[in-house]
Amino acid sequence: MHSAGTPVVKELVLLGGGHAHVAVLRRFGMHPVPGLRLTLITRDVHTPYSGMLPGYIAGHYGYDECHIDLGPLSRFAGARLYHAEVEGLDTAEQRVLVHGRPPVAYDLLSINTGSRPRTIDVPGALEHAMPIKPVDLWLRRWEALQARVLASRGELRILVVGGGAGGVELALATQYRLHRLLAGRGGDPARLHYALLTDEPKILTTHNPGVCRRFERVLAARGIELYTGQRVMEVRPEAVVVEGGELQAADAVLWVTEASAPDWPRTAGLAVDARGFICVDTNLQSVSHPSIFVAGDAAAMPEPRPKSGVLAVRQGPVLADNLRRAAAGRTLLRYRPQRNFLGLISTGDRYAIASRGGWSLQGRWLWRLKDRIDRRFMERYNRLPAMATEPGPDIAAGIADGAAIKELSTLAMRCGGCGAKVGSTVLSRVIQRLPAQRRADVLIGLDAPDDAAVLEVPPGRVLAQSVDYFRAFLDDAYAFGRIAANHALGDLYAMGAEAQSVLAIATVPYGRERVVEQTLYELIAGALAAVEPTGAVLAGGHSSEGAELAFGLTVNGLLDADRVLRKGGLKPGDALILTKPLGTGTLFAADMRRRAKGRWIDAAIASMLVSNQAAAGCLRRYGATACTDVTGFGLLGHLVEMTRAAGVDAELQIEAVPLLDGAMETVAAGILSSLQPQNLRLRRAVRDLVQATRHPRYPLLFDPQTAGGLLAGVPADSAEACLAELRTLGYLTAAIVGRIAARSDRPEPITLIQ
Numbered sequence: 185m186h187s188a189g190t191p192v193v194k195e196l197v198l199l200g201g202g203h204a205h206v207a208v209l210r211r212f213g214m215h216p217v218p219g220l221r222l223t224l225i226t227r228d229v230h231t232p233y234s235g236m237l238p239g240y241i242a243g244h245y246g247y248d249e250c251h252i253d254l255g256p257l258s259r260f261a262g263a264r265l266y267h268a269e270v271e272g273l274d275t276a277e278q279r280v281l282v283h284g285r286p287p288v289a290y291d292l293l294s295i296n297t298g299s300r301p302r303t304i305d306v307p308g309a310l311e312h313a314m315p316i317k318p319v320d321l322w323l324r325r326w327e328a329l330q331a332r333v334l335a336s337r338g339e340l341r342i343l344v345v346g347g348g349a350g351g352v353e354l355a356l357a358t359q360y361r362l363h364r365l366l367a368g369r370g371g372d373p374a375r376l377h378y379a380l381l382t383d384e385p386k387i388l389t390t391h392n393p394g395v396c397r398r399f400e401r402v403l404a405a406r407g408i409e410l411y412t413g414q415r416v417m418e419v420r421p422e423a424v425v426v427e428g429g430e431l432q433a434a435d436a437v438l439w440v441t442e443a444s445a446p447d448w449p450r451t452a453g454l455a456v457d458a459r460g461f462i463c464v465d466t467n468l469q470s471v472s473h474p475s476i477f478v479a480g481d482a483a484a485m486p487e488p489r490p491k492s493g494v495l496a497v498r499q500g501p502v503l504a505d506n507l508r509r510a511a512a513g514r515t516l517l518r519y520r521p522q523r524n525f526l527g528l529i530s531t532g533d534r535y536a537i538a539s540r541g542g543w544s545l546q547g548r549w550l551w552r553l554k555d556r557i558d559r560r561f562m563e564r565y566n567r568l569p570a571m572a573t574e575p576g577p578d579i580a581a582g583i584a585d586g587a588a589i590k591e592l593s594t595l596a597m598r599c600g601g602c603g604a605k606v607g608s609t610v611l612s613r614v615i616q617r618l619p620a621q622r623r624a625d626v627l628i629g630l631d632a633p634d635d636a637a638v639l640e641v642p643p644g645r646v647l648a649q650s651v652d653y654f655r656a657f658l659d660d661a662y663a664f665g666r667i668a669a670n671h672a673l674g675d676l677y678a679m680g681a682e683a684q685s686v687l688a689i690a691t692v693p694y695g696r697e698r699v700v701e702q703t704l705y706e707l708i709a710g711a712l713a714a715v716e717p718t719g720a721v722l723a724g725g726h727s728s729e730g731a732e733l734a735f736g737l738t739v740n741g742l743l744d745a746d747r748v749l750r751k752g753g754l755k756p757g758d759a760l761i762l763t764k765p766l767g768t769g770t771l772f773a774a775d776m777r778r779r780a781k782g783r784w785i786d787a788a789i790a791s792m793l794v795s796n797q798a799a800a801g802c803l804r805r806y807g808a809t810a811c812t813d814v815t816g817f818g819l820l821g822h823l824v825e826m827t828r829a830a831g832v833d834a835e836l837q838i839e840a841v842p843l844l845d846g847a848m849e850t851v852a853a854g855i856l857s858s859l860q861p862q863n864l865r866l867r868r869a870v871r872d873l874v875q876a877t878r879h880p881r882y883p884l885l886f887d888p889q890t891a892g893g894l895l896a897g898v899p900a901d902s903a904e905a906c907l908a909e910l911r912t913l914g915y916l917t918a919a920i921v922g923r924i925a926a927r928s929d930r931p932e933p934i935t936l937i938q
């Protein structure tokens with residue numbers, strides 16, 4: 185996280201977690217720039233390292249060995265990580281337009297979003313071919329292709345389109361993998377046929393003729409037919425049509441053609457080359473927009489270079505330096521691309537061909553060399569250096585200009601009076617940016633603000649209220665606002681109430697006025713994204729500046745007085761249903777230590793964003809006798825509350841409890857939430873404790889949850905039908921986790937069934 189206590193003066197936004205940006209993140213982590221806040225916006229949280237991708241496809245590497253996990257790396261860099269797709273730029277307002285969330289403001293922008301194979305001008309390519317990028321989508325289709333190959337009986341022809349290094353490597357790697365897969369299952373690899381097709385007169389035209397000849401020999405020896413000078417005009421479900429109308433039969437088409445650029449840089453008004461790549465000068469700075477830097481495939485260099493991961497990697501350190509210099513108004517450095525560099529291109533079977541300038545070489549030892557170099561590169565990102573010492577509250581030289589210094593000169597006073605309100609102009613600007621908040625039974629709310637909100641409770645109904653407030657565990661204010669609101673609303677759903685209105689309370693880190701405004705806006709816009717679909721409105725709130733981001737809500741709900749769903753209604757024989765998986769406490773504790781994988785945190789956030797509203801309705805329809813939302817006390821703490829209130833015992837099937845991915849691993853590594861010791865005090869409610877504690881899932885029963893699921897008692901005869909409906913409503917991991925028994929004379933109400 186951006187260091188608490190240091191005001192945010194400038195925003196550096198990184199678009200894409202490509203090969204250059206990983207170096208930028210690492211370098212800023214090692215040498216932070218106080219006052220400069222980093223935000224990484226990326227489509228993928230695990231970024232593939234291109235050098236090892238063919239080896240992954242061939243089966244030589246596991247997923248984590250060849251993907252850089254941007255979760256821990258961003259945390260190391262003190263960068264906010266926004267897992268989202270960029271859709272455009274508003275260069276006049278200096279804002280990035282991001283799918284599904286508010287725009288992100290920048291002072292300095294760096295773009296490293298890579299490229300994709302061109303599909304747009306070939307009819308059918310997008311529908312029927314498998315473009316290699318985005319890699320995550322390709323990998324999913326690749327899994328499906330492997331399953332299809334295994335399930336098939338007859339001949340299959342696989343066509344790879346693209347004769348560059350990527351296409352050649354992919355053809356060889358996929359052939360190696362599929363042949364081994366079939367042979368390993370007793371199948372006949374001879375029924376698989378391979379062809380490589382390019383519109384160029386030769387393959388590997390950016391390499392010397394020796395490399396080309398060597399690969400032609402390898403392709404021939406491996407039985408891969410080669411077609412040169414054939415341009416694909418159309419892709420059909422079972423063939424491609426080449427120029428001249430000839431058909432090339434294909435049961436699968438792997439698409440690795442020339443790199444193409446997205447449209448948004450051009451439509452945003454950036455200077456681009458004929459193919460749409462962003463024109464930069466030798467400092468990697470956009471030639472049209474000096475506050476924008478570009479590296480990797482996305483950049484069009486003054487002297488054209490082939491698109492390659494190696495180039496992006498080499499640009500990383502210069503880019504990092506120049507971003508630092510640009511932020512401080514210092515002279516930029518020149519990036520001098522190497523004329524020749526060693527290319528090691530693999531043949532899929534742990535063998536490689538080397539290419540540099542005019543010479544080439546081949547051998548098994550070159551694969552071993554490549555493997556060593558690639559692993560060493562990955563190690564730099566998978567084993568990050570110890571955290572840099574917390575920067576002081578002072579701001580790096582050059583970051584703050586005269587206006588910023590003047591604006592921040594009141595900071596000492598603001599620090600003294602922590603909790604100072606966010607200025608009223610900031611607040612009213614934020615409110616103006618939000619959609620109007622109106623509801624008939626909110627008599628006085630934000631649409632006509634006053635000292636307090638005035639709410640109407642219709643006759644025969646009662647008001648349910650709850651409040652939650654916590655420190656940010658995410659740097660992404662929008663996602664944090666959504667989760668906090670979802671968490672707070674969970675209390676209303678657990679009682680069977682309909683959400684009516686919410687009041688928000690926010691603490692936003694000190695900073696320049698526009699930075700404070702944007703953070704407050706993101707926080708409240710996030711909360712509204714969770715509140716609005718429920719039909720409730722934001723009726724008021726309070727905001728202050730402080731050292732750390734924190735947010736909470738008071739939630740108001742309406743319900744019929746005789747239909748309140750209490751904790752204490754459980755009946756012997758009821759089945760216990762839990763609607764969401766456990767594990768957010770340990771996972772976020774691990775995330776803070778940079779020990780959680782990005783995809784685990786991603787899945788945990790997705791789970792926290794799932795509303796309990798539909799689940800509550802479903803549980804009620806199936807006659808739920810009692811319900812609570814699983815939050816800070818953990819599953820066991822909340823279950824004990826329910827059994828005590830109802831005067832019953834409960835049996836919990838420990839193996840049936842759904843868990844978030846990674847939670848078992850982080851618990852096994854001894855990483856637990858700081859609240860866990862307090863929750864563990866409730867272990868005295870568990871029978872046969874010594875045996876229970878031996879189970880590896882045991883600690884997770886005490887794991888505090890943020891925006892956790894509902895735990896409810898449902899009559900046994902309707903429990904399976906209720907579960908089936910919960911799953912169709914999207915609660916895919918909902919489970920029956922135990923049953924209620926009559927109160928026994930044992931002092932402990934809970935039995936863990938292993």
Ligand SMILES: Cc1cc2nc3c(=O)[nH]c(=O)nc-3n(C[C@H](O)[C@H](O)[C@H](O)COP(=O)(O)OP(=O)(O)OC[C@H]3O[C@@H](n4cnc5c(N)ncnc54)[C@H](O)[C@@H]3O)c2cc1C
Pocket residue numbers: 199200201202203204205225226227228231232234235236237238268269270271296297298299316349350351353354440479480481482491492493494495496528
């Ligand atoms: C099979 C194959 C093998 C290859 N092997 C090699 C090799 O051995 N050596 C080599 O040098 N090159 C190789 N290449 C080329 C190499 O993959 C690319 O040149 C390289 O990946 C470009 O790196 P980059 O940093 O520009 O972008 P990328 O590595 O593609 O990273 C782009 C990042 O931006 C993110 N992103 C993209 N769009 C958006 C968006 N709209 N919003 C938010 N985030 C976004 C992505 O999620 C990703 O994190 C190979 C290519 C292929 C297809």
